[in-house]
Amino acid sequence: MSLIHLVFYYEEQGLYSQALSYYKKGLDIRTTNGGDINQAQSISNVAYMHFLIGDYSLADIYWQQAKALFNTSNEKLHLQRTLQNIAQLSMAKGDHLTATRYLADVSYQLDASNKQELMINKLLYSFLNFADGALTHSLENLLNAELIAQQTDDSRALTEVYLWHGEICLRTADLRCLSTQIDLVKSTIAGSMVEQQALLNWLIFSYDVETSEILSSESVKFVENIKTANIPATTKMKILLDIQERLSLPINSPIMQLLEQIVKPVYYQAYMNLLFLKSSQDTALTALREQLIAHPKYWRNHIYYQAFDDEKAQLKQLELLQDWMLQLTEQQAKSYRELYLAR
Numbered sequence: 001m002s003l004i005h006l007v008f009y010y011e012e013q014g015l016y017s018q019a020l021s022y023y024k025k026g027l028d029i030r031t032t033n034g035g036d037i038n039q040a041q042s043i044s045n046v047a048y049m050h051f052l053i054g055d056y057s058l059a060d061i062y063w064q065q066a067k068a069l070f071n072t073s074n075e076k077l078h079l080q081r082t083l084q085n086i087a088q089l090s091m092a093k094g095d096h097l098t099a100t101r102y103l104a105d106v107s108y109q110l111d112a113s114n115k116q117e118l119m120i121n122k123l124l125y126s127f128l129n130f131a132d133g134a135l136t137h138s139l140e141n142l143l144n145a146e147l148i149a150q151q152t153d154d155s156r157a158l159t160e161v162y163l164w165h166g167e168i169c170l171r172t173a174d175l176r177c178l179s180t181q182i183d184l185v186k187s188t189i190a191g192s193m194v195e196q197q198a199l200l201n202w203l204i205f206s207y208d209v210e211t212s213e214i215l216s217s218e219s220v221k222f223v224e225n226i227k228t229a230n231i232p233a234t235t236k237m238k239i240l241l242d243i244q245e246r247l248s249l250p251i252n253s254p255i256m257q258l259l260e261q262i263v264k265p266v267y268y269q270a271y272m273n274l275l276f277l278k279s280s281q282d283t284a285l286t287a288l289r290e291q292l293i294a295h296p297k298y299w300r301n302h303i304y305y306q307a308f309d310d311e312k313a314q315l316k317q318l319e320l321l322q323d324w325m326l327q328l329t330e331q332q333a334k335s336y337r338e339l340y341l342a343r
Helices: 003-012 016-033 036-052 056-072 078-095 094-110 115-131 135-151 153-170 175-188 193-212 217-226 235-244 254-262 268-277 282-294 301-307 311-325 330-341
Strands: none
Touching: 003 016, 016 036, 036 078, 036 330, 056 078, 078 094, 078 115, 094 115, 115 135, 115 153, 115 235, 135 153, 135 217, 153 175, 153 193, 153 235, 175 193, 193 217, 217 235, 235 254, 235 268, 254 268, 268 282, 268 301, 282 301, 311 330
């Protein structure tokens, strides 16, 4: 197996630390041999591994270096992808203004020939729109991304699109839509895609929870295995938090104990969710209020404001809930109340 294939294997299997080690060795060689473009590519690879591991500060440092080198070399394609990576990193940290600026820069540079970059930009805009509670815009961008992926017959891109669509279906309590997306993912996913397989299993598990009285043996096995799965840090936190909340597990459950160890404030979505689950504790409640002020547009705030009993917070919760419900169909709104507001 060549070095390139070995690193790709490590990356696909979620062995990010091993992949990072090889990428850094490659960076050392390219730094010695010179060449801005090759060096920038290696720097970008190192940044991406730090991002997947959850080392956001290092990811940002390396990607900024890569951006400068690609800019100097006038490598437009690599520069666009680096800007998209920094946009995704900014989103993950909750810096939506920076993410919007980078995505807008890429949009300005792209034309109809840049199919893959257009698809990625649409998908990233969909992530950003949804996080900000703009469901209609999120779905519009998602469907545009799906159309481009279909036109280019890109099965990997389609898997990512279907997984994200499935997550939106789950978050909006549209179980029929969720079932459809699960079937679509199954038709495109490759066995080597460890992270994507974990996300698919999570969607299946969630569907199982909401439609069955007793969990299937596959779902029980999934809950046990996900705690040690080799998947990106943010993906693992998202899935574990959802399991903790969806199953209403005890505050001292093994999953909650693991979350206490791995969730940090920089992962703002996971951090807000964790604080909400711990909101019976005064310190967590205070920190949650600070996060709600720092991220006023986050789509789940109408749920998080339920943790407070003061009149101002209750009025804010009703206002945000109304804004969210207006974006759902009548059936989605009914199901949403049953799944997420009546627990």
